[in-house]
Amino acid sequence: MNIKIIAFGQIAEITGKELMLKAEDLDFLKRDLMKKFPELSDKKLAFAVNKKLVQNNVTFNENDVVALMPPYSGG
Amino acid sequence: MENHNERYVRHYALSDFGFEGQQKLLNAKVLVIGAGGLGCPVLQYLDASGIGTIGIVDHDVISLSNLQRQTLYSTDDVGKKKVEVAFQKLQQLNPEININIYPLELTSKNAWEIISDYEIIVDCTDNFSTRYLINDACVLLEKPLIFGAIYKYEGQVAVFNANPKIENRINYRHLFPNPPRPEEVQSCNEVGVLGVLPGIIGMMQANEVIKLITGLGEILDGKLLTFNMLNYEIFTVDISNENSVENLIPKNREAFELTDYNFLCGISSKNIEDLSPDDFIKKISDENTMTIDVREIGELPKSDFEHIQIPLSELKDKFSEIKNDNLILFCQSGKRSLKAAEILLEHFGNQKKISHLKGGITALQQRKNGKND
Numbered sequence: 181m182n183i184k185i186i187a188f189g190q191i192a193e194i195t196g197k198e199l200m201l202k203a204e205d206l207d208f209l210k211r212d213l214m215k216k217f218p219e220l221s222d223k224k225l226a227f228a229v230n231k232k233l234v235q236n237n238v239t240f241n242e243n244d245v246v247a248l249m250p251p252y253s254g255g
Numbered sequence: 256m257e258n259h260n261e262r263y264v265r266h267y268a269l270s271d272f273g274f275e276g277q278q279k280l281l282n283a284k285v286l287v288i289g290a291g292g293l294g295c296p297v298l299q300y301l302d303a304s305g306i307g308t309i310g311i312v313d314h315d316v317i318s319l320s321n322l323q324r325q326t327l328y329s330t331d332d333v334g335k336k337k338v339e340v341a342f343q344k345l346q347q348l349n350p351e352i353n354i355n356i357y358p359l360e361l362t363s364k365n366a367w368e369i370i371s372d373y374e375i376i377v378d379c380t381d382n383f384s385t386r387y388l389i390n391d392a393c394v395l396l397e398k399p400l401i402f403g404a405i406y407k408y409e410g411q412v413a414v415f416n417a418n419p420k421i422e423n424r425i426n427y428r429h430l431f432p433n434p435p436r437p438e439e440v441q442s443c444n445e446v447g448v449l450g451v452l453p454g455i456i457g458m459m460q461a462n463e464v465i466k467l468i469t470g471l472g473e474i475l476d477g478k479l480l481t482f483n484m485l486n487y488e489i490f491t492v493d494i495s496n497e498n499s500v501e502n503l504i505p506k507n508r509e510a511f512e513l514t515d516y517n518f519l520c521g522i523s524s525k526n527i528e529d530l531s532p533d534d535f536i537k538k539i540s541d542e543n544t545m546t547i548d549v550r551e552i553g554e555l556p557k558s559d560f561e562h563i564q565i566p567l568s569e570l571k572d573k574f575s576e577i578k579n580d581n582l583i584l585f586c587q588s589g590k591r592s593l594k595a596a597e598i599l600l601e602h603f604g605n606q607k608k609i610s611h612l613k614g615g616i617t618a619l620q621q622r623k624n625g626k627n628d
Contacts, residue, residue: 189406224435228492235498251431252404252411255293255381
């Protein structure tokens, strides 16, 4: 499946704001991202698939959008 | 109209708001924690709108570098306490409301008392330890929490614990279960921030407070909004509570007051015990203990004591295989076992006792060789 990735904040500084990757499910995508961007392994981030935050693995459909969202603390 | 107040005449005139909406604001009690970049616009707009009682918590004094974004303060105020200057300015703006100031640092020892006195809490702080502290207190005290945070040119806004049904409530830990360690994030002091960003995000927080009180529109209940000020893009996601975070939050007031949030944000390994090779050998035979090799399949040397193998790379898929209450992890050098222990701690919270072999199989072998000599 072709998956569109959108990254925010500090994560976008590592991966770029947008990229396309191929993956069948979220776990595969996470491993692939860690391989391509080893710096991500030290970063805290949440994953949203089609604008829904997910904690567990999900199977993708073609053109799903995955957002990589780090915590912000500034005030 | 009775009790007609010229000050709020533009609110009275607003359809769906009117006298009734204004009355709701005048009866409300809102606590704003942090009177900095986010706190200033939140306070100015809540004060102006006629929130009946506003509490302000901040222990800081005003510095010159604050003035680029903290618009309640003037150059002459540098060196004065933020809450005191804020009190004065807000009183001038609207002398008809009550303002309580708390010139102190919010800690798990004083938070319960302060937060209990208010109906809605606004998180305008600038660090993770206070954010997790506020989150947990609001969950336990069932207070709606208006969250706002910024990073460079982006900001986040969310509303937590606001759902009338307890099973539908979302809190910050559903988004990020555990605080990040210092190396996992950069602080605002290091990265800088454009002055208008906290202004925009703070006003969004004030807007959520007013909507929540008056019932206007739709609040960001259980949603995280991310705003990018460079292109005005807004990205909103639904936060899910399908994974319980109950284990991560103190059970009651007593447990909350004993929690050291500064420590939690420094390092997360307080609850992970380091085992020396001697302790390791003694403890692996304890009752109800599961000893887990987290090395990848096929790594040598093999171990001659009773254990199961769950490679670190598969750990997150195999939580259900881990049933015992005492878990002892090991790997070659002690690094991966510590990482695995952190993952298990994040998942199981304090339900299980988690320890690992410091120095790994290498340390264990050195001990054996030492004894043979």
